Amino acid sequence: MSVDDATVRKIARLARIGIAEAQVPALAGELSAILGWIEQLGEVDTTGIAPMTAVIPNHLAWRVDAITDGDKQAAVLANAPDATSGFFAVPKVIE
Amino acid sequence: MMSLTDLTIAGMKAGLANRDFTAVELTEAHLAAMAAARHLNAFITETPEIARAQAAAADAALAKGEAKALTGIPLGIKDLFCTKGVQTTAASKILEGFIPPYESTVSGNLFADGAVMLGKLNLDEFAMGSSNETSAYGKVISPWKAKNPDGTRSNRELVPGGSSGGSAAAVSARLVAGATGTDTGGSIRQPAAFVGIAGIKPTYGRCSRWGVVAFASSLDQAGPMARTVEDCAILLTSMCGYDAKDSTSLDLPVPDFAAALNADLRGKRIGVPREYRLDGMDPTIAALWDQGLEWLKAAGATIVDVSLPHTKYALPAYYIIAPAEASSNLARYDGVRYGLRVTPPGGNLADMYSATRAEGFGAEVKRRIMIGTYVLSAGFYDAYYTQAQKVRALIARDFERAWEVCDLLLTPTAPSAAFAFGEKSDLRADPLAMYLNDVFTVPSSLAGLPAMSVPAGLSADGLPLGLQIIGKPLDEAGVLGAGLAIERAAMFTARP
Amino acid sequence: MTYIDNGSHSSFRIKGATGDWEIVVGLEVHAQVTAQSKLFSGAATAFGAQPNSQVSLVDAAMPGMLPVVNGECIRQAVRTGLALGAQIHKWSRFDRKNYFYADLPQGYQISQLYHPIVGEGTLEVETDDGIRSTVGIERIHLEQDAGKSVHDLHPTQSFVDLNRSGCALMEIVSKPDIRSPAEAGAYVAALRQLLRYVGSCDGNMDEGSMRADVNVSVRKPGDGFGTRTETKNVNSVRFIMQAVEVEAKRQVELIETGGTVVQETRLFDPNSGTTRSMRSKEDAHDYRYFPDPDLLPVEFDDAFVAECRASLPELPVAKRARYIETLGISAYNAGVLTADVETARYFEAVLADTGPALATAAANWLTSELFGVLKKLGVGIEASPVDPARAAALLGLIASGKISNSIGKQVLEAMVETGDEPAAIVAARGLEQVSDTGAIDAAIAAIIAANADKVDQYRAGKEALFGFFVGQTMKAMAGKANPGVVNERLKAALA
Numbered sequence A: 001m002s003v004d005d006a007t008v009r010k011i012a013r014l015a016r017i018g019i020a021e022a023q024v025p026a027l028a029g030e031l032s033a034i035l036g037w038i039e040q041l042g043e044v045d046t047t048g049i050a051p052m053t054a055v056i057p058n059h060l061a062w063r064v065d066a067i068t069d070g071d072k073q074a075a076v077l078a079n080a081p082d083a084t085s086g087f088f089a090v091p092k093v094i095e
Numbered sequence B: 001m002m003s004l005t006d007l008t009i010a011g012m013k014a015g016l017a018n019r020d021f022t023a024v025e026l027t028e029a030h031l032a033a034m035a036a037a038r039h040l041n042a043f044i045t046e047t048p049e050i051a052r053a054q055a056a057a058a059d060a061a062l063a064k065g066e067a068k069a070l071t072g073i074p075l076g077i078k079d080l081f082c083t084k085g086v087q088t089t090a091a092s093k094i095l096e097g098f099i100p101p102y103e104s105t106v107s108g109n110l111f112a113d114g115a116v117m118l119g120k121l122n123l124d125e126f127a128m129g130s131s132n133e134t135s136a137y138g139k140v141i142s143p144w145k146a147k148n149p150d151g152t153r154s155n156r157e158l159v160p161g162g163s164s165g166g167s168a169a170a171v172s173a174r175l176v177a178g179a180t181g182t183d184t185g186g187s188i189r190q191p192a193a194f195v196g197i198a199g200i201k202p203t204y205g206r207c208s209r210w211g212v213v214a215f216a217s218s219l220d221q222a223g224p225m226a227r228t229v230e231d232c233a234i235l236l237t238s239m240c241g242y243d244a245k246d247s248t249s250l251d252l253p254v255p256d257f258a259a260a261l262n263a264d265l266r267g268k269r270i271g272v273p274r275e276y277r278l279d280g281m282d283p284t285i286a287a288l289w290d291q292g293l294e295w296l297k298a299a300g301a302t303i304v305d306v307s308l309p310h311t312k313y314a315l316p317a318y319y320i321i322a323p324a325e326a327s328s329n330l331a332r333y334d335g336v337r338y339g340l341r342v343t344p345p346g347g348n349l350a351d352m353y354s355a356t357r358a359e360g361f362g363a364e365v366k367r368r369i370m371i372g373t374y375v376l377s378a379g380f381y382d383a384y385y386t387q388a389q390k391v392r393a394l395i396a397r398d399f400e401r402a403w404e405v406c407d408l409l410l411t412p413t414a415p416s417a418a419f420a421f422g423e424k425s426d427l428r429a430d431p432l433a434m435y436l437n438d439v440f441t442v443p444s445s446l447a448g449l450p451a452m453s454v455p456a457g458l459s460a461d462g463l464p465l466g467l468q469i470i471g472k473p474l475d476e477a478g479v480l481g482a483g484l485a486i487e488r489a490a491m492f493t494a495r496p
Numbered sequence C: 001m002t003y004i005d006n007g008s009h010s011s012f013r014i015k016g017a018t019g020d021w022e023i024v025v026g027l028e029v030h031a032q033v034t035a036q037s038k039l040f041s042g043a044a045t046a047f048g049a050q051p052n053s054q055v056s057l058v059d060a061a062m063p064g065m066l067p068v069v070n071g072e073c074i075r076q077a078v079r080t081g082l083a084l085g086a087q088i089h090k091w092s093r094f095d096r097k098n099y100f101y102a103d104l105p106q107g108y109q110i111s112q113l114y115h116p117i118v119g120e121g122t123l124e125v126e127t128d129d130g131i132r133s134t135v136g137i138e139r140i141h142l143e144q145d146a147g148k149s150v151h152d153l154h155p156t157q158s159f160v161d162l163n164r165s166g167c168a169l170m171e172i173v174s175k176p177d178i179r180s181p182a183e184a185g186a187y188v189a190a191l192r193q194l195l196r197y198v199g200s201c202d203g204n205m206d207e208g209s210m211r212a213d214v215n216v217s218v219r220k221p222g223d224g225f226g227t228r229t230e231t232k233n234v235n236s237v238r239f240i241m242q243a244v245e246v247e248a249k250r251q252v253e254l255i256e257t258g259g260t261v262v263q264e265t266r267l268f269d270p271n272s273g274t275t276r277s278m279r280s281k282e283d284a285h286d287y288r289y290f291p292d293p294d295l296l297p298v299e300f301d302d303a304f305v306a307e308c309r310a311s312l313p314e315l316p317v318a319k320r321a322r323y324i325e326t327l328g329i330s331a332y333n334a335g336v337l338t339a340d341v342e343t344a345r346y347f348e349a350v351l352a353d354t355g356p357a358l359a360t361a362a363a364n365w366l367t368s369e370l371f372g373v374l375k376k377l378g379v380g381i382e383a384s385p386v387d388p389a390r391a392a393a394l395l396g397l398i399a400s401g402k403i404s405n406s407i408g409k410q411v412l413e414a415m416v417e418t419g420d421e422p423a424a425i426v427a428a429r430g431l432e433q434v435s436d437t438g439a440i441d442a443a444i445a446a447i448i449a450a451n452a453d454k455v456d457q458y459r460a461g462k463e464a465l466f467g468f469f470v471g472q473t474m475k476a477m478a479g480k481a482n483p484g485v486v487n488e489r490l491k492a493a494l495a
Ligand SMILES: [Mg+2]
Pocket: C028, C213
């Protein structure tokens, strides 16, 4: 599987990782090599095999519906690069 | 008298109980060693004030006869564990300056048992790497040097392995008595082997993942790294335990692994997976493996040949599942709520995301996020991710079948001894060389099995080599027992 | 009432230049699950708190934080599924829907794509003009709500409040069975009514507890489905009907002027009554769903499903039928009384005191007298100044003949003012009805004496005058005389 430059740009966009145009060919080469190697998984006959859901047999515990958390605005905002009057602030979003 | 930093954790506990020395003296000795070894770059953040306060509290507890399992024992904490009020970076620029308002369950368990924190240990960025070359805070240097043919020490700097490279270097260089590590595909076992110490990854779900910066959720598992098997057992007992805050945590009692230690292997069957005998395998490592089997036999075990037919597909499956989970787990690093934010002049929100993540993440992390994004993207999901999870199920089934004929497996930990910087990280040369390092450790990670590395010998050029013991789910005790048998037989006394 | 079966049943058409167009609508209703805490954290869900004050470190997606599922949300989803007669999946799973947005802290929404907790069901719908249809339910899945971005507080910045982030939503997805704006409105109204009966969502649309993503496409009758657009987060029944209509018309115009409809997410602007493309969502279409590795599959047994079923109240359709058939209430009143769960609750509380014999009287009194009062006060029945016990007491006084209907109205007014017991008011104001013939005969005698001329005209055959005598008598008795007795005694006296 070889990844072309357009695909690299698309993936980078989806992953929100800015890449300089100059990096694209190199990235395409690296990803192609890795994905090419991963391809071999296709050889494995997995008919009738269910994908793994739990690594070790275990069952999902359910929480009781009670208010046990929250009410910690200061802690929530403490590490924010930009917080204003109780909100996180980001560059304006146009919907 | 031997220096305090040479003591094992068991030895320190005895000495503290005896009043041979105080917790403060013990901590000061390690802080001094730490300061003297800064060139190794094992720590991202040193926390001497916290250490001294905890040591003083430990002495008070000892005086009142209220010592707990780890009272006064100086440890290093991998900088992937969130520590309340102490910067936690995951060795990434994107988390520089992040001060968690919470304590990870595992580090909290250690402190509740009286442990002393010397600092936060360096690692590969977001635990993605096998050489500790990807840290945004600089590479960690192994305290070990290779021997030249003429017996002199080479001055070539070597990698400590990864991702828990800071933990490995610090324990090996006697800067800490023990350290926490995390293991996603071998990140405890491979560095332990590279620096001649012991390290165990328990069964998936034994240690809570709450408060540990996530790499690949279905694989990440914390574990201890220390100089002896017994010390690993002591630390593991404190680290493990059910945590209702982690839905994948196992709600089971945790045995006292140290008390249960038993090197008598009579009645135990040790499996030798034939697929692990790679052609072109380093003869020293092959020989050490055979030697290890002899040692276990001598301890009373019987040796059986087993087959794990899907072994060869473990690495490719891992390099789909781990990056896929990582691409999603690392989406939260967007510059909105914490960590780095880069906003290009006049940029909108999307520009801020792209710039922040471009500058905040290193090359390897970006590479894995992109692989993960690709394999999950429309049209490829079934061919890659679903197929990988099916292969993973087959790999787990291989192990289950092996357990029908054996109780434990013995394999080498890594295909080579520690290598030099740049040797395997030049992607032009070979993008996969680094990944292949984890060939022996990844299958047990995919199956969530307990596995440990024990120092067993030296390479031709005098560098440590480890052997790996893999056990059934929840059989950490069995793994530690076999580890102890090898430790005793190998009498590994070499040090950096 | 006309019965029409599923799909292509509505005669609703959009008249285009090239002829008639049929519209095809499917709705994705997001209903906030009634629960104290969030789907995966212990933070509160109450509406209207200070920004970021109901946020846990899990909701803020701090490094290393993990989700733990709220069992009540699972229970409510199952109860809702049962109320819709839907398949319940005893094995379901949470998936991650990956996309970047300011109010999505994790960079993914935990949802259920591949294995939803509830499968196919149906909902009976009836439009205001009595057209009935059955709308298919495709699925219900549980998912996290996002936070809220505020765009108008700052010229160059948006502000993010995560209070809502992580609240549990049921996404209730209909099949594309809806064929008219009216039917779309009726579907949402019926769904809201059902959720409020079940108690799994308060249905409070102005607080955003219920929002609909409106999927609309148009086609020439008989053709296959056209390309659909999704208009997001429309938050009132009226707006949903508007959005369906304007979006369908926009598509028809577009097609008829040579354009093509693009599959996209759009926004409804209530002020302009139009929809517009949502730029911010444009590139978000590759969501890279995969099972959330922080969670295990959701599993439960038949016993749990049975508990959920046993906990369901009588549902609107059954209740309405019972009111008509066993209580003998008119179809119209039965509809009014069951329209909202609070009204039905009040009505049944009244009947608990009066007994079923007064069902019809109670139904009439509630829908006319009490509703009149509530309308004047502008409050809902849950805030009625007259509680069911007092209402029952008042109805009892009327039924027993202690007071007349007209006096009953006076007493109700006094009850609203004073909050006193009706009996106390009647006693204090001497409003008991008089049936004592002595008093009535005396009044009649006086009236006959005073109106000899009218008496002669009546006896001469001008029977219309009887009303006059009744009126005079009631007046003389200050309205408290028993009308029956008055009639009987007057007839006798005038014979
Ligand atoms: Mg939708």
